[in-house]
Amino acid sequence: xxxxxxxxxxxxxxxxxxxxxxxxxxxxxxxxxxxxxxxxxxxxxxxxxxxxxxxxxxxxxxxxxxxxxxxxxxxxxxxxxxxxxxxxxxxxxxxxxxxxxxxxxxxxxxxxxxxxxxxxxxxxxxxxxxxxxxxxxxxxxxxxxxxxxxxxxxxxxxxxxxxxxxxxxxxxxxxxxxxxxxxxxxxxxxxxxxxxxxxxxxxxxxxxxxxxxxxxxxxxxxxxxxxxxxxxxxxxxxxxxxxxxxxxxxxxxxxxxxxxxxxxxxxxxxxxxxxxxxxxxxxxxxxxxxxxxxxxxxxxxxxxxxxxxxxxxxxxxxxxxxxxxxxxxxxxxxxxxxxxxxxxxxxxxxxxxxxxxxxxxxxxxxxxxxxxxxxxxxxxxxxxxxxxxxxxxxxxxxxxxxxxxxxxxxxxxxxxxxxxxxxxxxxxxxxxxxxxxxxxxxxxxxxxxxxxxxxxxxxxxxxxx
Numbered sequence: 001x002x003x004x005x006x007x008x009x010x011x012x013x014x015x016x017x018x019x020x021x022x023x024x025x026x027x028x029x030x031x032x033x034x035x036x037x038x039x040x041x042x043x044x045x046x047x048x049x050x051x052x053x054x055x056x057x058x059x060x061x062x063x064x065x066x067x068x069x070x071x072x073x074x075x076x077x078x079x080x081x082x083x084x085x086x087x088x089x090x091x092x093x094x095x096x097x098x099x100x101x102x103x104x105x106x107x108x109x110x111x112x113x114x115x116x117x118x119x120x121x122x123x124x125x126x127x128x129x130x131x132x133x134x135x136x137x138x139x140x141x142x143x144x145x146x147x148x149x150x151x152x153x154x155x156x157x158x159x160x161x162x163x164x165x166x167x168x169x170x171x172x173x174x175x176x177x178x179x180x181x182x183x184x185x186x187x188x189x190x191x192x193x194x195x196x197x198x199x200x201x202x203x204x205x206x207x208x209x210x211x212x213x214x215x216x217x218x219x220x221x222x223x224x225x226x227x228x229x230x231x232x233x234x235x236x237x238x239x240x241x242x243x244x245x246x247x248x249x250x251x252x253x254x255x256x257x258x259x260x261x262x263x264x265x266x267x268x269x270x271x272x273x274x275x276x277x278x279x280x281x282x283x284x285x286x287x288x289x290x291x292x293x294x295x296x297x298x299x300x301x302x303x304x305x306x307x308x309x310x311x312x313x314x315x316x317x318x319x320x321x322x323x324x325x326x327x328x329x330x331x332x333x334x335x336x337x338x339x340x341x342x343x344x345x346x347x348x349x350x351x352x353x354x355x356x357x358x359x360x361x362x363x364x365x366x367x368x369x370x371x372x373x374x375x376x377x378x379x380x381x382x383x384x385x386x387x388x389x390x391x392x393x394x395x396x397x398x399x400x401x402x403x404x405x406x407x408x409x410x411x412x413x414x415x416x417x418x419x420x421x422x423x424x425x426x427x428x429x430x431x432x433x434x435x436x437x438x439x440x441x442x443x444x445x446x447x448x449x450x451x452x453x454x455x456x457x458x459x460x461x462x463x464x465x
Contacts, residue, residue: 008035012043014331019047022327026348027201028318030058030194034226035332036304036311039233041226050194050317053203063180063193063219064315065206067293069300070183070218071149073228074164075116075277077171078156079242082112086159089113089245089276096155102132109138112152116276117250120148123261123454130461135261135453142251142274143261146215153214165212175237176227181220183212189219194317196297198398200360201318204297216295222313229304229311232289247289247306249273249280253342262452271338281339290339292322296397301325303337319394323348344386351380352387359395364406385415389424396428404428419449430462438462 015033023031030048034041046058081087092108093115094101101107110120121134122145132147153164160167165183173181182189185208195203209217230236235243255269273280278289286307293300299321304311312332314325322345330336346352351374358367374380388411395404408425415421426441442459446452 008037008042011035011332012045015043015328016045018331019045019324019328022324022348023048026318026320026323026353027197027199028316028320028324029197029201030062030317031321032058032060032062032064032222032315033328034222034313036226036229036233036313037309039230039309041223041230044223044226046222051203052197052201053195058194058317060223061180061192061221063189063221064300064317065194065196065216065293065295065298066218066220066225066300066315067216067295067298068146069220069225069291069293069302070214070216071146072232072277072291072302073172073181073218074149074153074168074214075246076228076232076237077168078112078116078152079238079246079276080171081156081159083239083242087112093152093155096158098158101151101154102134104134106134106138110134110148110151113250113276114138115145115148115152117274118142118144118148119251120145120151121261122147122151127454127458127461130457133453133457141265142253146213149215150213153212163212164214168212168214172228172237176231178220178224178227180224181218183209183214183217183219185209185219193219194298196295197318198297199319199356199394200398201320216293220315222315225302225313225315226311229302229313233304233306233309233311235306246276246278247280247287248275249282250275253279255342262449262454269338269342272342279339281337283338284335288337288339290337292325292343294322299325301329301340303329303333303339319397320348320353323350323353346387346390352383352391355383356391356394359391359403359407364403364410368406368410382414385411385418385421388414389420392424392428396431401428401432405432417448419445419452419455422448423452423455426458435462 029052030050032046034044046060048058050056050058050062089112093110094108114120119139121136121138124144124146126132157164198204251274252268253272254265255267271282281288286305288303288305290303297319299316301314326340355367358370392404392407405428408428411421422441422445426438429438442455445455
């Protein structure tokens with residue numbers, strides 16, 4: 001990353017020129033950014049509007065949903081408990097709860113370490129209306145899980161006798177001077193908070209968290225979160241052992257994708273791993289720690305390094321926010337980062353983003369015709385199955401069910417042997433009100449992947465309706 005004041009001044013000019021252009025290209029209404037240099041916040045700016053309907057500008061005091069950037073803050077607080085001897089990284093969390101959390105003997109294998117490195121065997125979130133299950137032996141592989149963090153939250157609340165938001169205020173926010181951060185929604189946030197925006201750039205009603213969720217409910221500013229990153233860079237607040245342990249790779253990531261609970265690892269990465277609460281990237285003889293956030297209409301990203309004493313916090317109020325992170329990171333660090341490529345979000349100028357724009361403008365049928373025209377004219381490759389699945393999900397999230405269904409149908413035509421494509425179309429059929437077609441699609445998914453136990457659970461639940 002950048003090492004001199006002169007380059008930092010040049011960088012500021014480039015950021016102020018390029019970021020507004022990227023925001024327009026990607027339909028991102030608002031961004032707040034903080035850069036860390038020589039272990040302190042050296043530059044920060046707010047761009048755009050907090051709400052596209054009211055045109056209220058983003059300022060340094062504007063609050064954003066940090067989404068999964070909530071997790072590293074909680075991980076840091078838990079490691080402080082380890083330092084005090086209240087928790088042990090490798091003791092079963094079930095020891096601290098009065099009743100079994102799930103009806104599975106493997107629950108006793110889940111420890112603080114296994115939660116923080118995302119190897120619990122839990123899904124990211126349990127299917128709506130269904131019980132939480134362990135899908136593989138804890139410690140076996142990486143599979144990102146917010147549910148794991150919620151489980152650890154329950155244990156921490158049992159141990160401390162406090163609600164977790166109060167515990168985090170005492171343990172992290174107050175010591176680090178993070179006065180603008182909270183996991184629950186105080187009344188005064190209404191005047192300070194940004195509004196999230198969907199793929200089309202339209203404002204979406206905010207969720208106001210009454211109860212803290214350590215995996216996703218943090219509201220903060222870029223400047224406040226930068227205080228936390230500075231503490232992590234400098235090792236503030238942790239004993240030397242915990243400080244080191246946080247950045248020791250615990251599990252290597254699948255090189256090609258975020259591994260699903262029902263998928264096998266294809267090829268382990270030599271540069272990407274997960275530590276205790278952080279993604280780790282060992283690249284060009286430098287270790288970076290990083291994390292991203294995705295609460296649908298709020299997207300965020302952090303990357304920093306103890307080796308260079310530098311870092312970056314990006315908070316956005318848009319479902320398109322991560323589409324410009326790669327380019328902003330390249331401007332700041334002078335290079336592309338494998339961590340961002342691994343996240344596999346459509347970039348602002350990609351064929352995928354053009355397809356989404358076409359669907360929003362002209363509908364799915366016309367967008368698919370345009371895509372095929374592009375394929376014939378410029379050797380544009382067919383879209384990947386995972387990308388089409390994601391596009392369908394994003395249109396479902398916008399409640400554009402007809403468009404999502406057409407995109408899902410397209411995916412099953414492109415990839416007739418993909419069980420995930422049939423899972424997605426089942427979801428679209430169900431929301432559309434076509435229960436029998438949803439059941440048929442789930443049956444097809446199971447035919448293609450008989451070991452897909454989460455789909456089997458969905459099918460059983462659906463047949464009971």
